[in-house]
Amino acid sequence: MTFDQIAWLPVCAGATGVGLVLSFLLLRRRGAAAGLRLAAWSLLPMAAYLTGALRTLWQIGTAVVGFVTGLVFNPFVWAGVALAGLSAVLFLVSGVLRRRRRGAPATAAPSTPAVRRAGRGRAVTPGAPGPNATQPLPRPAAPAARKPPAKPADDDFSDIEEILKRRGIG
Known part of the structure; x- marks a missing residue:
């Protein structure tokens, strides 16, 4: 069936009319919010017909x-x-x-010292003096051992943890 074979005015007017009657019944039974919402939905078929959007909606639906x-x-x-x-x-x-x-992540450092370039192709090992310096280059600081963060005294979950321990959970 094609779009032009359907008499859209009676279909849209009928859907709007039935919706408005149902929205009145819903308004009396469930209150103004529900009735007004159904009335808003009920007006959409007639609005689509009058604005010409119905043909576009038909094409979208068939697609x-x-x-x-x-x-x-x-x-x-x-x-x-x-x-x-x-x-x-x-x-x-x-x-x-x-x-x-x-495989396992490579965390071990290589056994040979790292070599970096110090201008004009000369290689310098870490800790050796730089090309124009009389003092050795500073070595990178060893990563500090991480300490677990201290628990605050007023921990929100301490009460819950205590109750779970008393009951033998976790």
Whole structure:
């Protein structure tokens, strides 16, 4: 059925009329907020007809229905969905394999001292004097051992922790 084969004025006026009657009944039963909300929804079909937006809404609706039915009943689309799923699985597997191949993180420092360039291609080891200096370069400070943050005396969860400990939980 096409858009022009439907008598839209009676359909929209009927939907608006039925909605307004129901909104009056709802207003008396559930209050003004519910009744006014249904009245607002009820006015939309007639507003769409009078503004000419109904034809656009029809075209959008037929496009969506056509897309969905083409998606559901087309085997090529399902093949595309299957390939997209396979692609996602391959991405996940490759990420797991990359992590395994890396192995343990390299936290140990190399056994040879680090060498840095000090102008004109000369190599200088850390702690050795610089090219124009008489004093040795400062060594980078060793990272300080991290201490766990001290618990504040007025911890909000201390009461809860005490109750859980008394009950043998955690």
